Amino acid sequence: MGSLKGLIVLCLLDLCVQSIQGDVKPAAIAKIIQYFADNVQPQTDKGQPSQYAFAITVPNAQCTSEQSDIQTVFSKKEAEYVKSVISKGDTCILCSQSGLELGIVIATRPNRITKEHSEHILLYPLGNSPMDKLLAKADQNSCIVFYSYNSPCVKKCIKSEDNILDGLSNWKNIRKDAMNVFVFEKIWPKDARKKDMAENLMKIHDQVPLYRCNNTNGMECRNCVEKNTRNVIPFCLSV
Numbered sequence: 001m002g003s004l005k006g007l008i009v010l011c012l013l014d015l016c017v018q019s020i021q022g023d024v025k026p027a028a029i030a031k032i033i034q035y036f037a038d039n040v041q042p043q044t045d046k047g048q049p050s051q052y053a054f055a056i057t058v059p060n061a062q063c064t065s066e067q068s069d070i071q072t073v074f075s076k077k078e079a080e081y082v083k084s085v086i087s088k089g090d091t092c093i094l095c096s097q098s099g100l101e102l103g104i105v106i107a108t109r110p111n112r113i114t115k116e117h118s119e120h121i122l123l124y125p126l127g128n129s130p131m132d133k134l135l136a137k138a139d140q141n142s143c144i145v146f147y148s149y150n151s152p153c154v155k156k157c158i159k160s161e162d163n164i165l166d167g168l169s170n171w172k173n174i175r176k177d178a179m180n181v182f183v184f185e186k187i188w189p190k191d192a193r194k195k196d197m198a199e200n201l202m203k204i205h206d207q208v209p210l211y212r213c214n215n216t217n218g219m220e221c222r223n224c225v226e227k228n229t230r231n232v233i234p235f236c237l238s239v
Contacts, residue, residue: 023064024143024181026221029211032062032145033183034219035070039079041149042087042109052086053118054107055134055146060179063143073103082107091121093130094137104137106130116162119148123167131167135174143179144171151184151212152204168207182208185215187239198232205232212236 036054044050062068078096082105085092091108108121108130122130131146138144152164171180182204187197204210205225212235213221224236 023060024179024209024211024223025064025066026211026223027066028063028068029145029181029183030213030219030221031066031068032056032058032070033147033185033213033221034215035074036079036147037215037219039076040083040086040107042083049149050109051118051149052107052109053122053146053148054082054092054105055122055131055144056103056105057134057138057142057144058103060141060143063145063179063181070103074105078103078105091130094133104134106134117152117164119152119164120162120167122146123164123171126166126170129167129170131171135171138175138178140175140178143181144175145181145183146171146208147183147185149184150186150188151201152188165203165207168204172207180208181211183211183213183221185213187237197237201232201236202230210236 037049040052040054042050042052056074058070058073059068062070062073074096082092082095085095086107086109089109089112091106093106094104095107096104106122108118110116110118111121126132134144168182201210201224210224211221212224213219214235222233222235224232226233
């Protein structure tokens with residue numbers, strides 16, 4: 001009888017965890033991504049959006065409620081500071097002028113000298129990465145949103161020795177029961193015609209729930225994988 005009760009409790013806990021993960025609202029994520037697009041997104045010399053990546057820890061409500069306002073934990077002044085740091089080619093680690101435990105940001109652009117991708121810079125080295133430092137500040141009641149302007153490229157971010165999958169696994173293992181979201185916006189041009197694009201996106205989703213945001217007609221975000229399937233939706237595959 002005792003073991004049966006324990007099993008029931010474990011099942012209930014598992015259902016609670018699934019419920020927490022399922023509570024993420026794409027429209028709430030869209031508000032966060034739009035805010036960063038308006039206030040942090042770096043530009044090329046021609047004034048076009050350029051590749052960068054960031055992660056932020058926010059209260060769960062920021063990821064589950066469309067009424068939440070990210071400025072309550074990450075002000076425009078802080079956004080301007082992060083933009084100034086990464087626009088100079090530096091990595092912003094635990095950037096928060098407010099001193100709060102929430103609204104803390106890590107962000108970077110690709111390293112032009114070493115050619116290291118921005119996602120990799122934030123996730124490595126394992127155990128002492130900017131992401132590890134962010135994870136140490138986040139409790140299990142927070143939501144972590146990791147964003148890359150371009151989708152992680154297949155050749156280097158997924159299939160090479162410098163892939164980001166171990167970094168994502170490290171994140172997942174530290175926050176198994178918490179709310180985690182990986183978001184990308186544009187599809188890396190060289191990957192756009194790859195027949196196995198869906199398979200490679202699933203490798204990311206297997207570690208952290210994967211979303212795509214598209215700003216063609218106002219910021220719109222969607223979960224890339226249909227519930228209870230391994231089907232990547234067309235929204236996350238089309239250029």
